[in-house]
Amino acid sequence: MDKSKTINRKEFFKKIGTAYAIAVAGPSFFSSCKEKADPSLLEQLSVDWNKAPCRFCGTGCSVMVGTRDNKICAIAGDKKSPVNKGLLCVKGYHLGEILYGEDRFKKAFIKKNGAMVESSIDEALDLIAAKFKESIATNGKDSVAMYGSGQWTLQDGYAALKFFKGGIGTNNIEANARLCMASAVTGFLSTFGKDEPMGCYDDLDLGDVFVLWGNNMAETHPVLFSRITENKRINPNVKIVDITLRHTRTSQASDLVMHFNPQSDLAIANAIAREIIVNNQIKKDFVTKHTLFKAGTTNIGYGLEGVAEPTIEDQLISFEEYKNFVDKYTLDYAEKVSGVPAAQIKKLASYYGDPGVKIVSLWCMGMNQHTRGTWINNLVYNIHLLTGKISLPGSGPFSLTGQPSACGTVREVGTLTHGLPGGRNVKNKEDRDFTEKLWGIKSGTIPEKPSAHTINMFRKLKEGKIKAIWIQVTNPMVTLPDREKFLKGIEKNKPFIVVSDIYPTPTTKIADVILPAAMWVEREGCFGNSERRTQQWNKLVPPPGDAKPDSWYTIEVARRMGYENLFPWQKEEDQGKGLFDEYRKFTIGVGKDLATYEQLKKERGMRWPVINGKETKWRYREGSDSYVKKGEGFSFYGNKKLQNKAIIWERPYEPAAEEPDTEFPFWLTTGRVMEHWHTGSITRRVEQLHQAVPEAYVEINEEDAQRLKIKDGKKVKLVSKRGEITLKAVINGRARPHKGVLFVPFFDEDLLINKVTLDAHCPISKQPDYKKCAVKIEKV
């Protein structure tokens, strides 16, 4: 290589990048800038640039993908994107490299005589179809299962759902979003009758106060957090409130940091509601016109294995009954339970209660991975409903997502055991009839009862009740809580396991067949992000070797099993649009109307409901949402049987499933770091990301470490009733847990924290609580 030319190229790239950065930041910030942006510079690169949504979290940043010679060679933030306005986080900038790990699967593999042997795709697909047919014939339809993810494209999820519910006739389909989003879903449904946020990311630019409920946005949603900090830079009165177990990068940017005891968010939220009532800050006309009050079954257990699931009922109550209920949650009581000073709770309540303050509540796994996940979602909605601060620009509750299409594919397509496309439910006859008619299948094909949610699906797998499972684009042998018991059961009963993925993982280790998957821009697809934005991308580079999209594999196996009539699209290039167009029919008229495929190809995504080509920023409010009739003001039209009113719920504080005691004196909470995404199977293959955080560690409070004589960087053993791992102690690292709390990130398959966690879950949403169990820590 000519070194002088390399230097010139670098100089040129610096110039382009600088011009791009200026364009990204916008002229208002650069009025005094010495250089002027020249957009044509970027086009002078002999590289093809195309848009695609980022493959990582649920933010849905748009990236510009630079390709040359059938490979990705550069990534840039997409300045035309209203989501990220040209910015990306550190993962996003290394997005292209996730496709090029050395150990990428390029061929199918079949286990023969105990060893994985390279095979043709046809042989693998024939075997899968034969094994599934055999299992169904011998053990019934519910003996086979599909487990997918919020990384499925809309097309992948729709094909899998149609194959299982419309073809085989079983509801045994789940997705890993059960582990991260299910409480948000049941929270939305129980309060509003319809899933997904009413607001949008514009709220981040418009709000006055941002309350982060157990949400380390600076690391887990850095681009969205940058919108808040930018708002704060322009408007210095903007406040950030961080309700947290650890002092994090988010805390550093916050005005009020509330260190709370695990599980006590329930008490804090009720105390805020009480303060609002006591201080006469209820928006009475809104509450009267648009809300009802309900109480539900309490002491609902924790979903633990061997314990019967409770019958959960509810009834309407009066405002007075609700008021009497929250009256117990005085500031003093909340302080006693939560450890948060009463003055801080009062301050936060004053932000919510002040009619002149626009306020956004944000959360993700901190509230959802919770044995009372549905309840805490309800309780935050309560506060917004009592104050009428909802569906307004800069005001509203906002549940964030962790996967690129947890909303789009799992929640909207309905790839859960109870789900059908467009927010429909198998338990509803009208929904089943509509679906069967649209699919052109025999009435009664779709079972009316949900079968098994994720944890029960894997409990059945380990018990040998599910005989064959197909796992697509997810890694449950890292993510399942109390993983060892599942692994032991699977090794004992030896179900037939198919895994479609791109790299070896602990899940491919237990596979009988591995299918090499085409990923991200190696195929055409769509994702749906946290703000109801559907984004489409084209196939930009060929996948390696024999790799194919998951939807293609699903359709090919379905054909081999006799369901070819369900999938009339013969060629892969027809399936992207074909599957989407059919799925879109389910969304029309039910408040989830998607844009046309043609429109999505042109736009940087559209927020549903899209009516006459126009997207919706704020749902449920007249003038913004076409589904709200003139004169209604607000309409929570998901609750048609309840006069289109939202529900304010009576939900008490109840303790966690497992709490520290003398033997296991610490709380363990798990989560993510900015550089790694979920189980690390793709980010750990990007050298720079891996170098940045090469292994998992345990964060320990400085005082706890001193007391136990644990030194920074030294190995310690973390032990629970279920298992143990040894890993490095970090004291005063990038985050500092408060006393009695330990934090371990879950990205490291070699230091698997889910050997230690508990599979307790919210009995309503069935989402496990990865944020709370009891452990002890020992020097090694």
Added chain:
Amino acid sequence: MAINILLAAVEPGNEQHVINTLNNISHTEVTAQGEGYIIIATDNEKSEDDFNLMETIRSIEEVKHLSLVISANDDALNALNIKDF
């Protein structure tokens, strides 16, 4: 990736102080500045550790926010037809 272009949000008035600090960090170059913002190029081939470099820049007290704006690997750099310029 061979080069990263970083956008640093800086407290207005502190731009020159941050630039002076950046001038002492190897393999970084300030390529543009504006009120409240500085654009920085880092040469990752030379630094061989762009993440620590980013963390170093992020740790400068007056840097309020740091984002990567674009990065490119050798393929992209080689794709430039420099004869055209």
